[in-house]
Amino acid sequence: MTDQELLAYTQAWSLAAFQRPFRHQIYFNRRLKTTGGRYHLSDHHIDINPLMLEEFDLANLKRVVLHELCHYHLHLTGRGYQHRDQDFKQLLAAVGGARYAPRTSQRRRVQAQQRYCYQCQACGIRYWRKRRVNLARYRCGRCRGRLILKKIEKTSR
Ligand SMILES: [Zn+2]
Ligand SMILES: [Zn+2]
CATH class of the missing domain: 3.30.2010.10 (Metalloproteases ("zincins"), catalytic domain)
Known part of the structure; x- marks a missing residue:
């Protein structure tokens, strides 16, 4: 068209x-x-x-x-x-x-290139994930502290 x-x-x-x-x-x-x-x-x-x-x-x-x-x-x-x-x-x-x-x-391609950065509010360790994490369910693997979403970043091609 x-x-x-x-x-x-x-x-x-x-x-x-x-x-x-x-x-x-x-x-x-x-x-x-x-x-x-x-x-x-x-x-x-x-x-x-x-x-x-x-x-x-x-x-x-x-x-x-x-x-x-x-x-x-x-x-x-x-x-x-x-x-x-x-x-x-x-x-x-x-x-x-x-x-x-x-x-x-x-x-879909744009979303596939995203990464999510989570940070533990207790010990400060950062986690990078390709998918969104359910913050009500997941805790820090090291200290069981609460995680917060720090940023969403597009990975380079
Ligand atoms: Zn509109
Ligand atoms: Zn922690």
């Missing part, structure tokens, strides 16, 4: 779901890795992760575009356009937009 076709779909979906025109630009942006799309407050354009179509289908692309259009229309009409706002939650549910973008192969 070209950017031009994406724009035509978006204009049609905007009118059908919001009864308002989409008057700005929308592009596929391959640099988006962990998100489905992004609405830009500065110039009102929308970026869409092309994997939303390539690894899924048109119905999924539509749900992701509807999500970004909720940000777009709420922002332009001066209402709560952020995820935590009631306006956003209600409008998203009303138009059937995606709450979360589905997990892509790229996102």
Whole structure:
């Protein structure tokens, strides 16, 4: 699908779901890795992760575009356009937009490169783990002290 076709779909979906025109630009942006799309407050354009179509289908692309259009229309009409706002939650549910973008192969790759650093609050020893640890269950192997998550780090390729 070209950017031009994406724009035509978006204009049609905007009118059908919001009864308002989409008057700005929308592009596929391959640099988006962990998100489905992004609405830009500065110039009102929308970026869409092309994997939303390539690894899924048109119905999924539509749900992701509807999500970004909720940000777009709420922002332009001066209402709560952020995820935590009631306006956003209600409008998203009303138009059937995606709450979360589905997990892509790229996102799995990004997650596979993460490491979590835990530190014992009692003795200070650090542990590196590839997976998240349930801090309610796991204690320090040396002194049984409580662990805290120190940082999440992306390992180099
Ligand atoms: Zn969003
Ligand atoms: Zn310890």
